[in-house]
Amino acid sequence: MVQEMAHPFSKYLRAEMMPHIWCTGCGNGVVLNCFAHALDELQLDLDKLVVVSGIGCIGRTAGYINADSFHTTHGRALAFATGVKLANPELEVMVISGDGDLFAIGGNHFIHAARRNIGIKVLCVNNLNYGMTGGQQGPTTPLGSITTTSPYGNIEHPFNLVHLAAASGATYVARWTTLHVRRLTQSIKRMLQKKGFCFIEVLSPCPEIYGRYNKMRSGLEMMGWFRKASVIDSFSDPSKAEITPERIAVGEFVDVEKLSYERMLHEKISKINEEAMEKVS
């Protein structure tokens, strides 16, 4: 065992920001690792990468990745990213944020970004609750779950995110758990090679908060649940992919090609611009 060597992925991280703030067993680090892995395998030009995140534990990711990054207000990552991507379509704009940020306060922005099919790549880390604020019930909290704001058990039906994304028009939709690191990494690569709006949901352990209230006190226990319940059911009907304690349908659900919004917009712009120039001269 040698120690001096640097970790092969250290170049993708901001040394001064490490170690990250995440708890023991938190899946965010795994997702960060998979993302770095994907960047490494694709040898992506980091100068052209912009990572945007919202508020929440995973929101810190933007600060950890050694590329241009922006940490927006709660829920607005996608709206901000829309401006970034349209203003400079050359950029690979990646939104990494949480379920609460993207689907509660930011839900409206999500469905519209997907509807426009703007070429933003969304990686939603779903920890089933609001972690950073201490474990409140959120848009993905499973029915019956105990949280600090559903002390008698959650009676709100959770979103089925892959169904929502597919219905909203995403050209790539996948769901994995932090146990599926290889497939998640491949999925991220696939997403980064696509043009339109892409969405990956990653089910991620929150042992310290969600787990503690729901009889899964360690990351290993939550991963154990993923292992037990996960069923790879690629390209099955996303509407049937609800997450239940017994079954977590994972896999790729949508992978289609559609002209991206920025492409259509900029083609239109250059056409109109040309015509306008002729008029003038």
Added chain:
Amino acid sequence: MPKVKNILTGAHFLNGDVACAEAALVAGCRFFAGYPITPATEIAETLSMRMPELGGIYIQMEDEIASLAAVIGASYSGLKAMTATSGPGFSLMQENIGLAVMTEAPCVIVDVMRAGPSTGQPTMPGQQDVMQAKWGSHGDYGIIALTPSSVQEMFDLTVEAFNLSETYRVPALLMADEIVGHMWEKVVIPPMDKVRIVNRKKPNVSPEEYKPFLPDDDLVPPMACFGEGYHFHATGLTHNESGYPRTSSSEDQTRLVNRLCEKIQKNADKIVRVEEVMLDDADVAVVAYGIVARAALSAIKKAREKGIKAGLLRLITLWPFPEEHVAKVAQHVRAIAVPEMNCGQLVREVERAARETPVTFLSKLGEEPHTPTEILDAIRRAA
């Protein structure tokens, strides 16, 4: 890069919103994100047609929150960007005004003020957002707000707003009112080369050395943009000069927030603009802005005809508040009258600056702004 020959120049008969839109193009704005709202909609409509002609981007977002967020994003991607709205939308934008302030994103927000609160009277004028302009978002910060009284000014101040915003890396607000927005007047647009246009400072250090929030002497940090290889981080959290979160250090909090206020205050003299009319010998001064200032102008003329030495201090800059100018006037007038189309907002700032000098306030709400006679009566009473 698309050429920009087809910029409007020369004399034109325009309405305020259109003038604002054309001015944005002159100023170099190439990104507009907005959401339809009376009485600002014509700005969006005009730009949806004109932006592409100049190779710029128009997008209609799902709401005003998103609109400003997108504007900030575009700004960080290196484009001059703006949005336009009215009271209800302006309220929604407050969140991201805070973000723009915190991340020092140059951008222009036009608020064509209508009658509030809430949905109020969408097609009626008002000056009810002028305090929100300064205090609307939580926390302390400095901001720039300009207010036009004519369609020509709608044009000039839009250009000015972009210049200031780029100079100080701060959101610049154009606080117009429904009447100016919808009024048709002659506008003279100088040729491009005669228009002063300012662009943001770029860093002159290597990416390794670059600290995105390390200010120069003017307290404004040079701004790198996404995709330029600087690999920098920006956040709405309190951050250090490298841009990294400092969520528990009071030292960083103090340094950052003070600078955000001071970069405006300390540069106030370079920012503030007012118009002084017949103030040298005045006994009564009227302090007004926007459409009301035009009624005030004829009021002081009428007053002079009646032998009352009245003068007008027209505020062009609302924020930073033209403190010195008001104080100076206050020193040699007996009284100050402040007509506003609200229940008394900026008058409080006037009172503060005027110290002992008595200040009377004229409120007017609804369809009609103050008539010159109404202001004249106020002058009479004050004299």
Added chain:
Amino acid sequence: MAENKEPQSKQEEEPRIGVYVCHCGLNIAGSVDCAEVAKFAGTLPHVVLAQDNRYTCSDQGQAGIKKDIKEHKLNRVVVASCSPRLHEPTFRKACEEAGLNKYLFEMANIREHCSWVHLHDREAATEKAKDLVKMAVAKAALLQPAEEAEVPITRKALVIGGGVAGIQAALDLADTGYRVYVVEKEPSIGGMMARIDKTFPTMDCSICILAPKMSDVGHHPNIELLTNSEVTEVKGYIGNFHVKVLKKPRYVTKDCSACGECVKVCPIVAPNEFDVGLATRHGIFTPFAQAVPSTYIVDMNLCLNKEGVIVCDKCIKACERQAIKFEMKPETQEIEVGTIIVATGADVFDPSVLPNYGYGKFPNVITSLEFERLINAGGPSGGHLIRLSDKQIPKRVAFVQCVGSRSDKAGKLYCSNVCCMNTIKDSLLIKEHWPDTEIYVFYVDIRAYGKGFEDLYKRARGEGVVFIRGLPAEIKEDKKTHNLWLIGENTLKSEVYKIRADMAILSIGLEARKDSEMIQRLLTLSRNQDGFFLEAHPKLRPVDAATGGIFFAGCAESPKDIKDSVTQASAAAARAGILMAKGKVTVEAITPIVFPEKCTACGLCVKVCPYNAIILNKEKKRIEIIEAACGGCGTCAAECAFGALTQSHFTDDQIIGQIDAVTEHDADKKIVAFNCNWCSYAGADFAGVSRMQYPPNVRIIRTMCSGRVAPKFIERAFARGAATVLVSGCHIGDCHYINANYQTQKRVERFWKKMEQSGLNKERLQLLWCSAAEGEKFASKIREMKSTVDNLKPEEIEKAKEVFKKALEGS
């Protein structure tokens, strides 16, 4: 659709029955006085002619019957001879040729069920034979003519097993133009032949001649190849089989270009089964170079990726065509076929069970199969025959024959048929490469019976191969050199030998596949005591299974060499082809008959029908039969409490007629047995074929399915004073009629309760599940019941008569 068979108007004319008692040489006459039986038959009602003859099945025999039908105006014929499972078709044909409806023919099985199982009690056997004839006559008197419905045959075939037999059968059928599904358990077709180096007697390179056929199968437009797959369910009947095939995932899609890049990066190393472990393979692999399909496969037992979690993605990354998909799941494919060819092959004997030969202990003792891989140029040693102890080429090699064959102690009793020639071939191969190798062959007999075999044997002797009669008693090893000593007796010279060899090759025999039982159950087949599948007739239908539409090819039926396997495969293909060419098959007219006036539309029959062939017409308040769907088990008739249903050719009256015949005399000494045609009747036949002796008290009434046995039959038997009753059927799950025998079980259990409640000894009613191969099981059941009969008190008999006397009313 529901053309209902109304009960035919009873034949007006008086039955005129002719009875023929067959000697079958001495097979019957040996222990039954056939003349006596014939004489007795003459006394029976409606019998107008009774005679005995040596071979009724012979041409003269048949000619005689035809003649009599005409001359004596016979309108019923009874032949008392062998099992109807063997010759009923023969005699039915004869009747038809004489213009007599074949359903007016009946058989008494006095060979398998009588002469052969009572070899040493002529008197009892003769008495029993009389009874059996009496039963047959009784039934014959009530027989009705019937027309057979035609069932279409699906023109598609299923071949189970992709060895050379399966390959040949599939190609023959496909070339004829039929769609063929080939189901192979292993990742590649090719079977045993793909692993052999050279073939005897011509010494062709085995894979060289097989590979082209393999790829033909792979590419044939009419063949769908399902490898790594297993048949999990077979329903239906001849011409209309519904088959479920489980396709186990390869984890590699058809996009695989077999470039092998994945293998280079796979960290898992394991013994390659194809080379009997003498070479290694990786976790992702192809079993051998010429594999068909060439698509690679992941060995999930070894792969690091378990439970859907990919920990190692080296192969995935290495695969340019992205053909590796760990999310692949098992799929079940449902196919419809008209015929099935069973070509499942054989296993080889595992000599490690013989401690005296030290296989598995001594590195230089190997099997003939391991030899094939060693001598094969493509094998683990690149074709060099080397000692596993020191990788040296042996100077003295010993072959030991009959390892696992022809011995009751060590292995199997039968001769494995290929080992002698294989060894001779192998010895010549060695001589060819290393001429001065000393070769000893220890044998019991050299069986070089086939074309060109003797020449090969002579050649081997000519080349100096030493043949020594007498297998070594043991093989010893020199611990240091790992040289071997073979010690035994030369039975020709009757002297003890002790011969040193550098290497010993055990010529291992072939045995039935361990998974044959599964195939047997799926297809309701029979196997002999060696475990190989049983043909319908060893001489006349050698490739047919007893179950219609199913045929055998290759070692599944018995050990064979390549030539015989291929020959049999083509035969099986031809047999299947005949059926499919016809495109239709007539089904026996044994479907239900409805008496609408008695039907209350209670729907019980609808519930018990395994084929959903009965529909309840609510408006008309009556049931309707879908003849084509009906399997002919008759369990509906047994279920009907109102006598509104019966089964043609197995009517209530006919069966009761048989019962009454049995119980007319000495009922209190008799066992009335109901055996289903497919398993338990065949089992009783098998007891006969194997000459298993059991008491003569039993009288077997044949029904198609034990589900036909209505409680009233049992009541009738007891009411008429029968000592005991046996109901016997296929094992639960093996029912030839899907699950009709569940009804049998229910009814018998209900009957037992009834007996208990009325204070009867329920020992007197026995239920036996007995497969066609379980003759001994049947025999011992009869022995057991005999003792029940002996210990029965007269008052018990009387009591039963009393309890069930209602059963005597009517008919």
Added chain:
Amino acid sequence: MPERIRHAALDKETIKQVKTEIHLIKDECKGCGYCIEYCPRKVLEESDEINARGVHPPKVVDESKCMNCGFCTAVCPDFAIFVIEKPNEKDVKHAKS
């Protein structure tokens, strides 16, 4: 194939076996235990030592069992472990000379 395997493979020795170096950055470890739990060869186990974060980092039980699947590297939330393939002995000698 049905028959049991009784003899060792001839190429057993010659076949290339993976040799790896497991690198632990102990003080980065937060002790989630993922690398230990999901190692398909059970190469790692919890050590007794306590690291800078006050948790027990993993220790290598048997490096020779490691197949270099790299799952520990991929799953570690803290970038505290990685594996590299060791150049086989021959190359090492070659490098020395």
